[in-house]
Amino acid sequence: MVAHSSEFENIVVREEEQDELETLARKACPLEVKGGPTDKHGKISILIQVFISRASVDSSSLHSDAQYISQSLGRIMRALFEICLRRGWSEMTSLLLEYCKAVDRKIWPHLHPLRQFDRDISPEILWKLEERNVDLDRLYEMEENDIGALIRFSHQGRLVKQYVGYFPHVNLSASVSPITRTVLKVDLLITPEFVWKDRHHGMSQRWLIIVEDSENDTIYHSELFTLTKKMARGTPTKMSFNIPIFEPHPPQYYIRAVSDSWLHAESIFTVSFHNLTLPQTQITHTELLDLKPLPLSALGNKAYEDLYRFTHFNPIQTQAFHVLYHTETNVLLGAPTGSGKTISAELAMLHLFNTQPDMKVVYIAPLKAIVRERMNDWRHRLVTQLGKKMVEMTGDFTPDMVALLSADIIISTPEKWDGISRSWHSRSYVMKVGLMILDEIHLLGADRGPILEVIVSRMRYISSQTERSIRFVGLSTALANARDLADWLGVRDDGLFNFKPSVRPVPLEVHIQGYPGKFYCPRMNSMNKPAYAAICTHSPDKPVLIFVSSRRQTRLTALDLIQLAASDEKPTQFLSMADNSLDMILSQVTDSNLRHTLQFGIGLHHAGLNDRDRSLVEELFSNNKIQVLVCTSTLAWGVNLPAHLVIIKGTEYYDGKTKRYVDYVITDILQMMGRAGRPQYDQHGKAVILVHEPKKSFYKKFLYEPFPVESNLREHLHDHINAEIVSSTIGNKEEAIIYLTWTYLYRRLVVNPSYYGLEDTETYTLNAYLSR
DSSP states (O other): OGGGOGGGTTOOOOGGGHHHHHHHHHHSOOSOOTTOTTSHHHHHHHHHHHHHHTOOOOSHHHHHHHHHHHHHHHHHHHHHHHHHHHHTBHHHHHHHHHHHHHHHHTOOTTSOGGGGGTTTSOHHHHHHHHHTTOOHHHHHHSOHHHHHHHHTOGGGHHHHHHHHHHSOOEEEEEEEEESSSSEEEEEEEEEEOSOOOHHHHOSEEEEEEEEEETTTTEEEEEEEEEEEHHHHHSSOEEEEEEEEOOSSOOSEEEEEEEESSSTTOEEEEEEEOTTOOOOOOOOOOOOOOOOOOOBGGGGOOHHHHTTOSOSBOOHHHHHHHHHHHHOOOOEEEEOOTTSOHHHHHHHHHHHHHHHOTTSEEEEEOSSHHHHHHHHHHHIIIIIHHHOOOEEEESSSOOOOHHHHHHOSEEEEOHHHHHHHHTTGGGOHHHHTEEEEEETTGGGGGSTTHHHHHHHHHHHHHHHHHHTOOOEEEEEESOOSSHHHHHHHHTOOGGGEEEOOTTOOSSOEEEEEEEEOOSSHHHHHHHTHHHHHHHHHHHOSSSOEEEEESSHHHHHHHHHHHHHHHHHTTOTTTTBOSOHHHHHHHHTTOOOHHHHHHHTTTEEEEOTTSOHHHHHHHHHHHHTTSBSEEEEETHHHHHOOOOBSEEEEEOSEEEETTTTEEEEOOHHHHHHHHTTBOOTTTOSOEEEEEEEEGGGHHHHHHHSSSOOOOOOOOGGGHHHHHHHHHHTTSOOSHHHHHHHHHTSHHHHHHHHOGGGGTOSOOOHHHHHHHHHO
16 A cells, blocks of 8 residues: 555666565565566565665665655655544554554564664574564563573573563553443543663653544544653553443443554553443423513612613523522522523522521632632622622632621632531531522532532531521533432422523524644644634624633734734734724733734733733723733633634643643533623624544534533542541541432432442442442
């Protein structure tokens, strides 16, 4: 196949080369030569094999042909390998990767792996190892003396054993957890088990991680993993990714780690589906009723009506209005970003102010950015207009006891409320909570989910112990398992609203485009032109938000957009203010990059800007003075700046802990998409998602098929149990079990046992699991 490449079509067969080609075919070609030396493709095949075999060529014309072939050979082999990998052909991918490495190292795959150390190990020893057919696994187990006796070089046994230790090898272990009936989450642990030598391994080694179903010859997941010298000496590296599963189930999948540069450096882990119990599909969505939108006068209070600048509640708020404003019922409201969930939560707060003005509202937001946004919004409305007292509890602010006792509204991060509510016996203000609002409760399955789970479980436990009911209102995106979450929050059927992701006050049009680049930075660069084209097509004169993964990318993207606009002869097309106003604004800007991009109507927004620059950019964008804002993903959560068009430029970010690019969780992408469409101005919003080509089908499928929320408490349970023991909530094993029954983990154990390492849901199995 390689011999038929168009790169080699100029190679010709010459009469005077025939004798040498026949000799080379006999002595240096382990593979069959189709067509023989007289055929053009046969000649190319011989010269390729001669190159790998490191044989010498005498004829000058053959020598120049061999040089020409060797220059292109590695590139052609890699291209074929990439094609097979992208198509998902597992057998051909493995074969071509082997031959890519064979070309790079000039060693045939059937030779002994230690030939890759042929500068240090003599040919006689390597030949003896091949003659006796001793593979690496056997050499790992043998002692130095045994190896010396085997190769009949007693003093060389130690050398061979030493180089066996240098040969790259990683150990794989994986746990597989079903998320839905069609998706599995894989947590892969990679442990290097070789001695790192800079001379042989350089500063890093690349490994290809492949998940394949060999029965169907299909690759379901592949990614590059870079192992550095530091990582090789440190703790094992953990990787997480999702893979599809189909019914009927195959007997097993194979996870393979294959070195990108070392022949035979490969590890396999078998994932068996023998005892895998898949969760039942139970997505229940609330139908959006065709109701007449309620006017603000439905609040029946002029002071409350003055809090809002609109005249009517939207369809989702209208449907949930009665339960939120006129009853004490616990509520779980699942709806897409931009549906007005915060105003729905405010209705529950206004009900508490009407019925129990001495009780407190606790608003829990998982991110500091959301706390800040709520503080700014409610300070202007609830504090100023209603005269309520409000305090913030984050890592930056810790109010004193007096402020907490007198506050009507407490806005907190989960960690801060966890610390305060542990000693609830001695803190009267914890027992005076009448309403608990849990924003973005679907983040229960994220890294900080365990703390969120613990504080809700504790508050429900406090409510049962003090016989003073606390009302819970959970806000979330559309959920796949809303019923489980509702049961845990104590929500009855009349308080459960779980709308479809497509139900939005402003309909959203989504475009997903794939880009094939293998490496992150060049791929991001290739997305700039399509991003500019998307602005010109979908939103030539309306606000545009572009989400990128880092501060550096905000700058690079903005500079490229400026260049593209200039080449279109419209350099200031994104700017909507007079020169004198612009000069005055630029004189206030501290950041030099921001000062430069603002001249062209493009703003930057990231954590590196000071508060003044950041608020200035937000103000310019919200007042339509600049049309484009390039920002990092934190803006999606913290600042409510909707736009007509949202462009998500890449769905990965660099994770400093694992030193590689990892995918955003789906909820982050939904949050970014949710910023598209401004209820007051747009009939519909638009989102353009630019992704890595292999992930395109994944996002097409799962952006509108919500994942169930699973508990993350299992790994952190010992910390929280210890904390409850210290605060005297738990005094014995029985109380610990009772405490566990209040958690979300307990509810999900029964529904999706395989996710938590349970084989079945029998009472005995559950009791043994909880008691250990």
